[in-house]
Each structure stands twice: as structure tokens, then as C-alpha cells.
Amino acid sequence: MNLIVINNPADLPWQTNLCDLMLLTMFSAAVAYSFVQLRRGRRIYSAVLIAATIYGLVLELAGMATLNMYQQGDFMLMINWPVLPLWRGTTMMPAYVVIFYPVFLFTGFKVVEALGIEKRWQAAVTGGLFMIALDAPYIIEGNLRHVVWWTWDPNFKFFQYWVGWPLLDLCWQGIWDAVFIYIMLRALPRIDVAVSNGAARWSNANALGAFPALAALAVLMLGPILISPVVIVTALGGPQWPIVMLLVAAYTAVAVTALHSARPHTPPEGITAGIIFVYVANLGAMVVANVAHEGGITPYIVVQTAGLIIVSGVALFPHIAARRRPAAVPREQATRTPPSTVS
Known part of the structure; x- marks a missing residue:
């Protein structure tokens, strides 16, 4: 059997082909932008992409090998991991999964960066809330029976569903992504900005090599600990929805407080608006198709x-805040200083 399997796009739902095209477009834009910024001395975006790629691949492959x-459903380009001994009996992986994590986490990081939230932990929590919202249309779309990007295991005991969305996935997206964003913000002064306390900027080897790998490992280690309350409650036979409601309510309270005192970067960058537009337009088209399919x-x-x-x-917040606060921080100035100096 071949490691790469190619399916005929004409045999696939149009939503499947559009998802591939959407993510490839967003990924290409993110890589091009990060490369240009790297040439200008801004390394953080490349670090985000590298760390997210490592994190996503390790998480997916470890999850396939264990849980x-x-x-997975069929996409045009599939990676046939089951031909390898460690993943025999598992599922083939759509090739887009390789770029899914860098696309989503780059998007979340850029949106959080533009918000200009002072405290890192508040920025990360706000990012976690944003990532839940970003994931919602995609994760629900994927399990629809007229789309079938994947099929959840009905016998997996830790899944409790809301409109077809596993609540454990909602918690994972909100918690693990918040940890990822926090680590990126925490490292930003060492990656791109001269540190006033005398600590030196990291070398390229550290900023683009060692750090992304260690950051991915840190998320993979901290994530299970932070999500363990949901797992424990589920293992004891309890419902997940009270924890989910508490998590979302707490995140919302933090986000509202943080945005009230935020100093958004203006004018917002075209890359952020562009990738958000691509995502919203494409998923929006699928939602409209769902209305037609369901008849309401x-x-x-x-x-x-x-x-x-x-x-x-959330993506438009800097635009709204700019009208209300004419003295919002210019983006050019913001790129010369860390988005936060407070944990």
C-alpha cells in the first residue's frame, strides 16, 4: 500500500474540496507573511508556525496511536499512516491536517496580537475564547452526515455532545490553545524585542529551532493537566456541561475585562483581516448550504x-476601538515593543 493516497475531487462533496482550498490559501498567506516578516527581523510568526506544526503532528499521531x-473521511490527498506498524488499524489522515494547526494557531495569535491586551494571561485566555468560536463552525461541519470530514467514535466514553460537538473538544480547544498563545507571548521579548533587564535575544537556532520544539512539548505536557477536571468528572459518570459553562463564562469575563482596557494596534494588518475573511466567507457558504439542506x-x-x-x-474589535479611541497604539509602534510586559 502507498503512503500517499489520491482521491478524485469530483467524487467528494464540494465542502470537502472547499475546505482543502480554504486552508491551503490561509496557510500560504501565513507562510508568505511570516517569511517577509522574518526578512525584516520579526521572527515570532515563523516561530508560531513551526511550533504549531510540531505540536499538531505530535498530537495527531500520538492520538491516532493511542486513543x-x-x-477520518476522504479528502483529495490522504496520508496513509496505517501502512506504518505503529498506526496499523487506525485511520488515514487528510493531508490538510498537517497545515491545520499552524493555520488556526497563527490566526489566533495574530488576532490576539491586534487586540493589544496588556496582560499576557488575559490575552491568552481571550485567545482561548476566540479559538473556541473559530473552531465551532468547522468542528460541527465536519461531522455532518452530508459532509463527513470525520466520524466520531460512538463508543468513546469521554465524548458528550452538544449539537454534534464533543464538549471535550471544546474544552481542549479553549485550554490548550490558550496555553500555546501564552507561551508564544511569554517568549516574544526573547524572540523579537530587546530586553531591558539585560537578557539577550535568542539566536536564530534557539528562536526557530529549540524554542518551537520545547513550546510544543510544553503544551502537550500542560494541556492534559489543565483539562483533567473534565476527564475526571466524565470518568466518574458526571456531566461535562457544567464545567464547559463555567469555563466559557470565566473566559468571557476575562475577555470583557481585558478588552475594556486594551489598546488595539491600528491600523490592523491586512494579513489578519484577509485570513479571517477567507475563513468566514468559506464556512459561511457551508452554513448557508446547511440551511438549504435542512430546509430551515x-x-x-x-x-x-x-x-x-x-x-x-473579535477580529473587527481594533476597527471599532479605533473609532472610539483615536489615541490607540499605532501598529508600527506596537511592533517595536512587546504586546505585554505583565504575566
């Missing part, structure tokens, strides 16, 4: 729509 929580608006469509509205609203 195997879902069966269903609860899952409401949640998908709410996710897209929140994503758009």
Missing part, C-alpha cells in the same frame, strides 16, 4: 453562525 477517537435553521446552524459572528466581531 483513535474518530474515523437548526440548533447546530445557530451555533455555527454564532461562532462566525464572534470571530468576525
Whole structure:
């Protein structure tokens, strides 16, 4: 059997091909932008992409080898991991998964950066809330029976669903991504900005080599600890929804407080607006198709729509704040100083 399997796009749902094209477009834009910024001396975006790629691949391959929580659907380009001994009996992986994590985490990082939140931990929590909203339309779309990007394992005991969305996945997205963003913000002074306390900037080998690998490892180690309350409650037979509601409520409270005192970067960068537009436009088209398929608006469509509205609203926040606060921080000035000096 071949390691790479190619399917005929004409045999796949149009949503599947559009998802591939959407993520490839977003990834290409992120890589091009990061390369240009790297040439200008800004290394953080390359570090984010590298760390996210390592994190995503290790997480997916480890999950397939151990938990195997879902069966992937067919995409045009598939990686046939089951031909390798460690992953026999698992599922083939759509090739887009390799770029999914860098696309999503780069998007989240750029949006959080533009918000200009003073404290790192508040910025990370706000980022976690944004990532939940960003994930909502995608994760719900993927399990729809007329789309089938994947099928959740009905026998996996840690899955409790809301409109077809595993609540454990919601918690994972909000918690692990917040940890990732915090680590990136914490390292930013050593990667791009001269440190006033005398500590030197990291070398390229450290900033683009050692750090991304260690950052990915840190998320993979801290994530299970932070999400353990949900796992423990589920193992004891309890419902997940109270913890999810508490998590979202706490995140929302932190985000509202943080945005109230934020100093957004203006004018917002075109790359951030561009990738958000690509995502919202493409998932929005799928949501409209879902309305047509269902013959009306269903609860899952409401949640998908709410996710897209929140994503758009958070991304537009710098524009809104700029009108209300003419003295918002110019982006050129913001790039010369860390987005936060407070943990």
C-alpha cells in the first residue's frame, strides 16, 4: 500500500474540496507573511508556525496511536499512516491536517496580537475564547452526515455532545490553545524585542529551532493537566456541561475585562483581516448550504453562525476601538515593543 493516497475531487462533496482550498490559501498567506516578516527581523510568526506544526503532528499521531477517537473521511490527498506498524488499524489522515494547526494557531495569535491586551494571561485566555468560536463552525461541519470530514467514535466514553460537538473538544480547544498563545507571548521579548533587564535575544537556532520544539512539548505536557477536571468528572459518570459553562463564562469575563482596557494596534494588518475573511466567507457558504439542506435553521446552524459572528466581531474589535479611541497604539509602534510586559 502507498503512503500517499489520491482521491478524485469530483467524487467528494464540494465542502470537502472547499475546505482543502480554504486552508491551503490561509496557510500560504501565513507562510508568505511570516517569511517577509522574518526578512525584516520579526521572527515570532515563523516561530508560531513551526511550533504549531510540531505540536499538531505530535498530537495527531500520538492520538491516532493511542486513543483513535474518530474515523477520518476522504479528502483529495490522504496520508496513509496505517501502512506504518505503529498506526496499523487506525485511520488515514487528510493531508490538510498537517497545515491545520499552524493555520488556526497563527490566526489566533495574530488576532490576539491586534487586540493589544496588556496582560499576557488575559490575552491568552481571550485567545482561548476566540479559538473556541473559530473552531465551532468547522468542528460541527465536519461531522455532518452530508459532509463527513470525520466520524466520531460512538463508543468513546469521554465524548458528550452538544449539537454534534464533543464538549471535550471544546474544552481542549479553549485550554490548550490558550496555553500555546501564552507561551508564544511569554517568549516574544526573547524572540523579537530587546530586553531591558539585560537578557539577550535568542539566536536564530534557539528562536526557530529549540524554542518551537520545547513550546510544543510544553503544551502537550500542560494541556492534559489543565483539562483533567473534565476527564475526571466524565470518568466518574458526571456531566461535562457544567464545567464547559463555567469555563466559557470565566473566559468571557476575562475577555470583557481585558478588552475594556486594551489598546488595539491600528491600523490592523491586512494579513489578519484577509485570513479571517477567507475563513468566514468559506464556512459561511457551508452554513448557508446547511440551511438549504435542512430546509430551515437548526440548533447546530445557530451555533455555527454564532461562532462566525464572534470571530468576525473579535477580529473587527481594533476597527471599532479605533473609532472610539483615536489615541490607540499605532501598529508600527506596537511592533517595536512587546504586546505585554505583565504575566
